[in-house]
Amino acid sequence: MAKRVFTFKRGSAERPADASEALGLKGANLATLASLDLPVPPGFTVSTLGWRQSMTAHGEVSQSLRSEILSAVEWLEQTTGRVFDGKTRPLLLALRVGARAPMPGLADTILDIGLNDRTVETFSTELGDPAFAFRSYRRFIESFALLVYGADPGEFEDIADDERDRAGWGGAEPATVPQWRALIARDLAFLEEELGHAFPQTPFEQLIAVVEAAFSSWRGPVARAFRVLHGISENAGLAVTAHAMIFNERGEKSGTGRAFSRDMATGRSLLTGEFELRGRDDAREIGERGTMLDLSVGDDTRFPGDLAALSTYVRRIEAHFGDACEVDFMVGDGALFLLQSRPARRGIAEAIRVAVDMVREGLIDEEEALLRIDPASLDQMLHPTIERAENLDILARGLPASPGAASGEIVFSAERALELAGEGRPSILVRTETLPDDIHGMHVTEGVLTVRGGTTSHAAVVARGIGKPCVTGASALRINLDAQTLTAAGRVLRAGDRLTIDGATGDIIAGACKLTTPSLSGDFATLMEFADRARRMAVRTNAETPAEARAARAFGAEGIGLCRTEHMFFEGGRVGAMREMILAGSEEGRRAALARLLPMQRSDFVELFEIMAGMPVTIRLLDPPLHEFLPKGEGEVAETALALGIPEKVLAERIETLQEFNPMLGHRGCRLAISYPEIVETQARAIFEAAIEAGERKGKDVVPEIMVPLVGLRKELDFLKARIVEVAELVQAERRRRVSYHVGTMIELPRAIIRADTIAEVADFFSFGTNDLTQTVYGISRDDAANFMSTYERHGIIDRDPFQSIDVEGVGELISIGVEKARRARPDITLGICGEQGGDPASISFFEQVGLDYVSCSPFRVPIARVAAAQAAIRFSRGSRGSGKARARG
Incomplete structure (x- = not known):
């Protein structure tokens, strides 16, 4: 059986081929730091393979995986000289959860695994700090119950408040050991009596229960929504990393911090960051902030570890990764440990500035600068965003269908949107679903919200094309057109009430939010120049109106593809x-x-x-x-009949025959x-x-x-x-x-693919229409797919919605066949794509491989496509040099 548990310690680490995929970012990063002979706490990672196998067993860790984890624990005991459930020097673990990409909604870090009624006594004696030991035990019980049993944190707060009132402790006076004992006893009784669970006293069973609960967090609602938003496969999975505890919350030589290899404001090579000195103030409850030290001033007199060593470690990490980095670290009783490093997090504007500056400084070339930019994140540079605050009144969430944020009055018809636009009043068009005859209203409204539909529905496609924010599939909403009301979670909003939508997150917010409009900087234009020099494929736009065409030209479109x-x-x-x-x-x-x-x-x-x-x-x-152009509803039919001078009954009959x-x-x-x-x-x-x-x-x-x-x-x-x-x-x-x-012609039917050679004999160009091609290949309506595609993703049947990103094995294979047949019949034929996937970076990478001449996308996705096309050309060129592959080209 393939290895599923990988160990690491300073100076050595077991690493699978694709460490980030198998170990998650946290596990892979600790393994890298260990391999660089940097001070990391020893530990082990249960890989994503272990997660996948457990998920097929309803989340339970198999006996074989339990044995593998037990062997890793025994290795860790030998490495640390401590014993899990030991009578002396007990081993305690911290468990951290991570996936290949950062993801909210996964299980929080669990500390102090291994504490029980007996080891807490041993631990308190060893440390000479009984209050700290019992406080840690109580924290572990609570975090264990929240993760494993789904307990309500408010219950523990109530127990603590009641115990303080009953025993008369708290306030400025620290809790005594007897008081901690009494509180822990009440917590354990609550678990058994109210939740029906006895807290496990065997450390290994504690560990297994935490691993299983951490695995299950992958399918929690927040994590699931994030995966859908960012196109992360349901089957990608997570890994869990357990390492020896670092006691960074006791004594004057303990704390936690984050260091940066550069000053992110100036780009200078300078150790910056902050360190939270916990101190020894027993009057403070754990979790409150201690004294913050600014690392940039080099305050080594107050820093409890070796600041010079930290600076050296950070420089080594930057040199290894070739990029500005940030490092999470802890100091426990004066000993420095590194827990994680990553490329320094920065907004897209900062990322562009740093990349362009590093090219100017000769540190990297243009290709490397392009590869460091996430094309999808460029959306933040092109659309208004909400100034986030804690008091946002979020009514519901739908699917993020077109980026940007917008506020305006609720309107339920395109006609009303036009009326408000004439008065200079912004609106949000709210519909069950949009139809082609809503387009004139969509052009003048600030944003579009629909109850039904997915991210490739009519509303989504049109909104992206005209650069309007859009949220679709908000199934929790109810529209009453007669009453002109919108109901969300029991709250009723009326036409004219203010509403804000965020097309990047799917949030639907009551009231008008403050919006920030990004500006395109000189560095942005420079990056686009890098992209244009690197890419092979042209980038056109899908546009019908002068406003769309002008916007696309401003973003660098090289024509209209649709x-x-x-x-x-x-x-x-x-x-x-x-x-x-x-x-x-x-x-x-x-x-x-x-x-x-x-x-x-x-x-x-x-x-x-x-x-x-x-x-x-x-x-x-x-x-x-043709029926899409005809009137709908009795009122509109009567109005149209009058305008055309024909009997209403005749018109109704004609409409019926065209259905x-x-x-x-x-x-x-x-x-x-x-x-x-x-x-x-x-x-x-x-x-x-x-x-x-x-x-x-x-x-x-x-x-x-x-x-x-x-x-x-x-x-x-x-x-x-x-x-x-x-x-x-x-x-x-x-x-x-x-x-x-x-x-x-537009190639959007499987038969057209199969007969592409004969059709190419009379066609000057092909444009692959992937929206309809995906529909006809799958036999699925894209407007209805949202009802079950998320279920398919959740069960691992598909990795990603094929209406958003090209299905390489099915639709993509047909496109490859069509390209080969067309060019065999007519070598000079121009081949492009004009479906929604024309602006998707993953799809663009595939289109580069099959040798299309251009992609066409909505105006506001043109910069994304330019960078994605450049990255695809760079990666294909590097790969083809190594493999001898040749791209099909006209």
Whole structure:
């Protein structure tokens, strides 16, 4: 059986191949420090493999793992000269929990494992400090009960208060040993009588119980929510590290601190940090702060350890990791121990500044600077954030669907959002779920909140595209449209009440919060220059409006990879003309309505072409089923019937005939265009006329890219491309100007992948639409997936929601096949991606490997994609040099 428990002591450590994955950050770090011959307390780590095996056994530690842990304890006894449950010199342990990445919600550190009714007596005699020993025992009992039995800490506080009142102790006078004994007796009686558990008196059973409870904390609600937010696999797991206790809370030569290798404000090489000197003041209860010493002043007269040695250790750690570091340490009875080190924690702005400065100083190169930045954290530089305070009134939590924070009045309709925007009043659009005809309201509201939907729902996708904060899947909320109320945990908010949402955390907060708007510094721009020099793939944006296009250009987008024309039809009075076209009973009627839409579409495209200034603009032809444009509800049906001059009953019947059982797999995309070629002809005319007009204005040719959606058969593309070419010839003859253009398709169906070689023979480009491709590969609606994907993650069935990050083994394998087939048929074909995963760093790494030419993402994710694409190119280049791998490229 594979090894599951790894030991460490100063000068040596057992380390598996991937230490961070197997031992967690804390265990791996202690092993590294031990290997560097630095002073660490000896101990052992139970690996994530042990966790996984225990989770399959309902959280119980198996007999074989118990034996392995027992062997590690015996090794530790030999190393320390102490004995677990020893009659003299008892061994006490501290247990710390960690995963590969820092994660809130895991079990807190448990101290003093090994104390019981007998060892506490031995321990007190050895230390010559009975009060400290019994105080430590009481603390262990309480922390054990909280973790293992799920006890309420308030119960222990009540017991202590009652005992103080009864016995008349406390205040300025320290507790005596008899008083500690009496309090401990009451605590143990409470556990047995009220909770039904006898506190274990065998140290090894205490240890096993703590390990099992620590394992279970991985699936607690806070840890689970954090994993979903940050895309951490349910099966990643945690490790627990146990080490010999350091008694840093007694005597004048004890305390705890954190040291930094550099002054983070200036970047200078200087030992900084703080140390909490516990002192010997028995009037203080343990847990209160002692005297704080500033390490930067070199106060070695008051520091109870060797400050020069600490400085040397910190320098060695910085040299080993090649980065500014911070070190957690303790001093127990004058002896210095290091407990953890890490790259110095810093905000993203500080991280960028430090990385850029180190390049300027010649300490690292541009590639290394890029690799030190977490692309996802760049969101903090691009969106408003809440100034966090302890008194935030959090009503509920949903899924963090689009980053940033926003405050405004509650509105329940897009129309009301428009009204408030006209009055200059900010709003939060609250809906059960958004629909395409809500888009005009979403553009003017400050943020969007939905009761249903996941992080790839309509609300989430649109909000990310337009840079609006969004929280989805807030299932604890209830909306009453008739009463215009929002109910959360029994509290009722009304339309017009203030609400704040945080799209980075999913928090829904009553009232208006103070927001901070980050600014992009010169160092940020410099980092983007590093990224642009390193990356191979281009980065485009998904945009339909001038505001989105301008924002994307400001963030460095190199064109538009997806312009969804259907979004444009919901703007202003266009939906009326669109409905007239849909409801027309003849081709002549449809063409008349389309003639009204033509100048509007042309104007839209002219502005986008001008903003992109000669860069590629990919325009997708009308994609959704027609029923999405039709009125909903009796009131809207009546209003539309009056506007169109047709009987309400006739309109209702027409709407009924257009409804589909499964519209996302129905009459949409290229199928719609083949049924009604006049639609594609009108859109193509608008594109070509706009390209000529924009080119004349700018004095530079515009080369539009026309994308046909949902193609699965080559003959579908043949049919529609012929119409597009025919319109191009007509427009060029009318305007007496030639226009270069490309016709391609969105690859979003498995059949299109399988027949990619034949489709590529007539397509100038492919854009992989991973949203629909994932839906059709899995047979799962992305709007409904949130209802059960978290369950799949929790049970380890999937590592991450495939609608957020590319499913490499399934969807990714199909994309690889499509790339290979397309390039074999047409080596010069341009290949890109325009789905949600186009802004996901993990997905971008995969797209680099398969050799796509560009990714396209929402405007506010463009900087993330630029850095992620650079990192992917750097890592692929380094890996390919070592393995001889070659990237598929056109």
